[in-house]
Amino acid sequence: MAQRKKAERKTGSIGARLLRWGTIIVTSYLVLLLALVSYPEVFQPHLIYLNWIRYPSVNWSGDAQEFGFRAGTVRSIKFSTPDNVTLGAWHILPRTSAPSVLSLTKGGASPVGKESVEDRDVRFTKALQSAGRVFLYFHGNAGNRATGHRTDFYKIIQDLGDNTHIIAVDCRGFGDSDGYFASEYGIQIDAVASFDWIVAQGVSPSKIVVVGHSLGTGIATYLAHNITVSRGIHGGGGLLLLAGYASIPDAALGYPMVPLLWPFKHHPSLATKAKSFVVERWESSRNIRDTHGWPVLLVHGSRDYEILPWQARNLFLQAVSARIGTEAVEPPEDAVTALAPDHEEGSHLEYEGYDIRTLPGREAWLWTLRPNKDADAVVRGPKDIGNVWYLEVKHGGHNSLSKFHVVPDTIEAWATINGL
Ligand SMILES: *[C@@H]1O[C@H](CO)[C@@H](O)[C@H](O)[C@H]1NC(C)=O
Ligand SMILES: *[C@@H]1O[C@H](CO)[C@@H](O)[C@H](O)[C@H]1NC(C)=O
Ligand SMILES: *[C@@H]1O[C@H](CO)[C@@H](O)[C@H](O)[C@H]1NC(C)=O
Secondary structure: OHHHHHHHHHHHHHHHHHHHHHHHHHHHHHHHHHHHHHOHHHHHHHHHHOOOOOOOOOOOOOOOHHHOOOOOOEEEEEEEOOOOOEEEEEEEOOHHHOOOHHHHHOOOOOOOOOOOHHHHHHHHHHHHHOOOEEEEEEOOOOOOOOOHHHHHHHHHHHOOOOOEEEEEEEOOOOOOOOOOOOOHHHHHHHHHHHHHHHHHOOOOHHHEEEEEEOHHHHHHHHHHHHHHHHHOOOOOOEEEEEOOOOOHHHHHHHOOOOHHHHHHOOOHHHHHHHHHOOOOOOOHHHHHHHOOOOOEEEEEEOOOOOOOHHHHHHHHHHHHHHHHOOOOOOOOOOOOOOOOOOOOOOOEEEEOOEEEEEOHHHOEEEEEEOOOOOOOHHHHOOOOOOOEEEEEEOOOOOOOHHHOOHHHHHHHHHHHHOOO
């Protein structure tokens, strides 16, 4: 009897405890939502940019050897925006600019060691002026330009041909750049200032490939849109978007790292309402429509669970629609994954304005704007062939795209076909 009473008391207290914790969690969630809706400009940026996650800690005056780069191939640079914010960035030379170990064993020269900071800057600036291509890279949220998978990406780009350089920027609030507060308005200024800094060094805009990863794809797409709209059609060399999204509201709704909007995502009208409260917007699916003259390459992993592939497909369809002048339609659900292996019957789909094919072994799917046989240069620009590509990597995830050889191979093919 006494034992039963004890057991009852115990279940009672567990129930009460669950109720108490449930109440605390639900109340905190509602308070957080209320704060995000009532003071959006104050609270939303902290959850979207996550720039208070300051990892890894880096000696920015060093030459990034600890991240695996050859001595003398990376320098930190600083430049100012028109509103007087100082930004930090890395200028990364092609891997071949380091003297070969074989030549060193034979007494060959290396600039490292006896070089002053001034001499180093002269060497890097001269090299930049004769670069074949310059990749201007905007990273995703959290961390800084030295975060692991980002340096992996610079290394695959360093190995591309044609004297390829990288400028990897930390926008305001990140890394060694000024400020603790990131915002769409400020970062837009940073993006244009970064492009202008490269041009001011003596690089032709047609050699600049604007690159974004994850959150950075919104920055890159905005920049291409800005240059096109503000400065005329053929502003830059190319736009490369890795793990891109249609807009921040779309990304936020499904983002598992900050699942605040998940309760809304299965109800279309609630989802629309929730999205309308997001103030940092980065409307890429709209901005990408204004990138005529920019060759576009989108790369996404089929196993990206942070930003699902439909968002990159949406960007592809928007870019294609703007170029062909009619709204490109989506392929039916599953038609793409069901494509037969390459070179077999049924390995290729044709839609209005674009084609989808599998690469051998179905390692990836390549969607391409169909070359315009009528050479309608006004609509598609002179860099017609290969103008918009979308590569979906079957085993690729959100941060792991650099480890798939098909990614640099496709970037090289896309750059070459577009005369970059
Ligand atoms: C950072 O790097 C510079 C240049 O290599 C070096 O002189 C300095 O001692 C380093 N600082 C720290 C704290 O390691
Ligand atoms: C930026 O700084 C320069 C030099 O210190 C100054 O002349 C200029 O007025 C400043 N501009 C703004 C927008 O604060
Ligand atoms: C492009 O950027 C500049 C500099 O930030 C800005 O003044 C201009 O309004 C922007 N243009 C567009 C179309 O966004």
